[in-house]
Amino acid sequence: MSHRSLPSARTRLSFAGLAVTLAAGLGLAAVNVTAEADPGLRACTAEEYAALVEAGDNFALGCQLPGSALADITSGFADALAQEPLPLTSEDEVDKSDNVELVAHLPLEGSFAEEGAYGTDMAFKGRWLYDGNYNGFQVFDIKKPTKPKRVAQVFCPGGQGDLSIHKNILVMSVDASRSDDSCSSTALSATEKSAWEGLRVFDVSNPRKPKYVAAVETDCGSHTHTLAPTKNGKSLFVYVSSYSPNADYPDCQPPHDKISVVKIPVKKPARAKLAATPVLFPDGGNPGGPIPLLTSSSTSGCHDITAYPSKDIAAGACMGDGILLDISKRAKPTVTEVVTDDLNFAFWHSATFNNAGTKVLFTDELGGGSLPTCHPGFGPTKGANGIYDIVDGALEFQSYYKIPRIQALTENCVAHNGSLIPVKGKDIMVQAWYQGGFSVFDFTDSANPTEFAYWDRGPISTTSLELGGPWSVYWYNGHIYSSDITRGLEVFSIDDPLVNAAKKVKMGTFNAQSQPSYAG
Secondary structure, three states: EOOOOOOOOOOOOOOOOOOOOOOOEEEEOOOOOOOOOOOOOOOOOOOHHHHHHHHHHHHHHHHHHHHHHHHHHHHOOOOHHHHHOOOOOOOOEEEEEOOOOEEEEEEHHHHHHHOOOOEEEEEEEOEEEEEEEEOEEEEEEOOOEEEEHHHHHHOEEEOOOEEEEEEEEEEEEEOEOOOOOOOOOOOOOOOOOOOEEEEEEEEEOOOOOOOEEEEOOOOOOOEEEEEEOOOOOOOEEEEOEEOOOOOOOOOOOOOOEEEEEEEEEOOOOOOOOEEEEOOOOOOOOOOOOOOOOOOOOOOOOOEEEEEEEOOEEEEEEEOEEEEEEEEOOOOOOEEEEEEEEEOOOOOEEEEEEEOOOOOEEEEHHHHOOOOOOOOOOOOOOOOOOOEEEEEEEEEEEEEEOOOOOOOOOEOEEOOOOOEOOOOOOOEEEEEHHHOOOOOEEOOOOOOOOEEEEEEEOOOOOOOOEEEEEEEEEEEEOOOOEEEEEOOOOEEEEEEOOHHHHHHHHOOOOOEOOOOOOOOO
16 A cells, blocks of 8 residues: 555644745755755765764765755745744754753763764663663663763663663664674674674663673664563563665675564573564565655665554554554564555654554654755655554555754754653654754644644754754653753653643653553
């Protein structure tokens, strides 16, 4: 099934005087080829491209669209911007809704504050917050959310370091080729057969002193992963998502239309092992759209999978495809539905179910997180969320949601990681948008999502396109937590009738990619 028509109901965008012409099948095709490029918006050099590839996520995708093309795309909207100038001119300025306040901030420090040591994903258990970083992970005591304490830093480089936790088991993704599986390993080209990447497993019985207990190598590494514990509690299955194979990589060969499934015995995590490599796209998946970056990516694996273990379902964001899976047999996930959006979704990045399991919100990470897509030149449907109802097992498109604030051309901004806020009878989400800050919105009416809270800083730079902003923003036990790429951990409070009841819901564990079910 493919969605190929635009919805009648559109997310509002505060772009004064904006008139966007989309050429059918070509995305952003109406450009002024005489525009002068901003010095910060240019094609990446070979060295810069290599650095972005090493950095991970999908930042290098931004190099596929030269800076001159960016200037071309946006040049036609000078009049609109002149009528409604950007409200923020520096990172010191903040635009926010009255119901949100910053209550705590712990900046990156030590080796975790080095150039390229970005803050990434988070996982929660009890009073402990585990925060990923390109150099490993940190542990925070958040018993007092307004006074978080850093209690451990585990130096263990390996790409963006996505984290998940189950009981006393911490799982970490490694998606950068290393000389071996140890924390003291060094970078090694993926063209070397001896290079290693995959999953690392830690025992965090003592959160202040995590112990590295196991490593499992997986094809193409592990960009992200998803926990799916068995209902008897004895085994923890991990769905490993990775993509972009290359014929020159011995351990990452095309077509790579699969995921890896790792089994971890809960009582003996050191015995973690590869259990299966199910092929999800036997027909090859989406072949990709006509324009690199601006139309659908070709599918060669998945970027992220979100499981809803209590309902035996999962949703996959797989580059050019969105999918539903039956995970009743944990080691044998089966695709039950596939949806594409060739005109508006460039890179299916992540997924979130509503609490009832009757909807899926997919994100499009247009440009891999490295482009200023929250700008009139990209329009209201690219780099956005796509909201789908699940009807008789099928995904039915309802609407797009994109933040309604214009961001500067020097701000990387696109839909990224977020989570539900557990409000009975409502579908409410808080979500990161990189330098677009974070947004809190209600999508109970799937066709008409509405924002009611937000936080947005000004650009890191007004002269060049810099990477920054919140990577992940999640709700946990009454507060909003943000892992900012360059600023570190930030904690926010929100006071609003729409979410205040959620403060009574206590979570023991939270992983964004393994959704819990909330009462009611």
